[in-house]
Amino acid sequence: MAPAAMTIDVEDYYHVHAFKNSIQRSEWPKMESRVEANTHRMLDLFAETGSKATFFTLGCVAADHPEIVKRIVADGHELASHGWDHWAVFDQDRATFLTDITRAKHTLEDIGGTAVKGYRAASFSIDERSPWAYDALAEAGYLYSSSSHPIAHDAYGDPNADRGPHNTKSGVVEIPVITATIGKRRVPAGGGGFFRLLPLGWFTRAHRQAITEGLTPNFYLHPWEIDPEQPRIKDAPLKSRFRHYVNLSKCELKLKRLLHTATWTRMDEAYHGWIGGTERSDAQTGHGFASNAG
Numbered sequence: 001m002a003p004a005a006m007t008i009d010v011e012d013y014y015h016v017h018a019f020k021n022s023i024q025r026s027e028w029p030k031m032e033s034r035v036e037a038n039t040h041r042m043l044d045l046f047a048e049t050g051s052k053a054t055f056f057t058l059g060c061v062a063a064d065h066p067e068i069v070k071r072i073v074a075d076g077h078e079l080a081s082h083g084w085d086h087w088a089v090f091d092q093d094r095a096t097f098l099t100d101i102t103r104a105k106h107t108l109e110d111i112g113g114t115a116v117k118g119y120r121a122a123s124f125s126i127d128e129r130s131p132w133a134y135d136a137l138a139e140a141g142y143l144y145s146s147s148s149h150p151i152a153h154d155a156y157g158d159p160n161a162d163r164g165p166h167n168t169k170s171g172v173v174e175i176p177v178i179t180a181t182i183g184k185r186r187v188p189a190g191g192g193g194f195f196r197l198l199p200l201g202w203f204t205r206a207h208r209q210a211i212t213e214g215l216t217p218n219f220y221l222h223p224w225e226i227d228p229e230q231p232r233i234k235d236a237p238l239k240s241r242f243r244h245y246v247n248l249s250k251c252e253l254k255l256k257r258l259l260h261t262a263t264w265t266r267m268d269e270a271y272h273g274w275i276g277g278t279e280r281s282d283a284q285t286g287h288g289f290a291s292n293a294g
């Protein structure tokens with residue numbers, strides 16, 4: 001089977017961008033945390049099926065739950081960064097963004113004892129409002145980003161953006177979430193709420209189509225998507241609640257079935273030709289993290 005990249009954005013249910021007007025950041029410490037247990041369940045599922053993945057982990061989650069970071073690395077998965085605080089990139093200026101992504105990278109590397117090469121923006125939020133983002137990522141020592149979802153969506157995305165991996169001017173490689181096409185139309189195939197809403201066969205067909213086009217599937221989910229018991233955010237907008245809560249109870253089994261449809265692996269293995277090259281080694285990307293952290 002052709003390789004495909006499985007990616008998990010490690011954040012809690014109350015970090016999501018769609019709830020930002022319903023839950024203030026100052027309330028985060030008071031919320032019931034469920035990310036640790038949910039991430040362990042995902043890691044169990046990957047261990048059962050022999051799958052590997054890249055875990056784009058929030059810095060604030062890593063600092064509060066170092067055990068999951070250590071298990072991600074110990075289980076042979078790729079540790080990557082989802083920034084520190086789940087700010088949309090286009091809501092920050094360059095200096096704030098650079099501080100956020102540097103702090104996240106160093107914290108993850110210190111806890112995990114491994115170099116962090118990859119970054120995913122909160123809510124795929126690198127766009128024309130943040131033209132400095134890739135330069136800042138290069139300055140912080142990242143080699144690749146997976147922050148583009150090239151599809152028509154009201155909250156993010158550009159349906160005309162490149163569907164495959166591409167080099168940016170800064171040297172950072174952008175690897176978009178996978179999409180499929182029906183005629184001239186781009187359709188979702190990359191995961192998240194679409195995965196909970198559409199049948200599994202939609203995704204297996206779309207991934208096969210992508211592979212015949214020479215693309216490697218890049219699929220994503222969140223730990224909270226396999227947690228139907230999570231506390232409900234009652235005053236969030238109806239559309240946000242629908243997208244967040246639809247079919248949560250079926251997602252874990254569906255993910256398990258998906259894991260049998262391809263050889264799921266880490267981003268740096270699935271896209272080795274793009275980001276696994278020897279020209280920039282771990283030694284050059286790390287900041288002198290503790291190699292025996294554990």
Ligand SMILES: [Zn+2]
Pocket residue numbers: 009011082086121122123
């Ligand atoms: Zn996120």
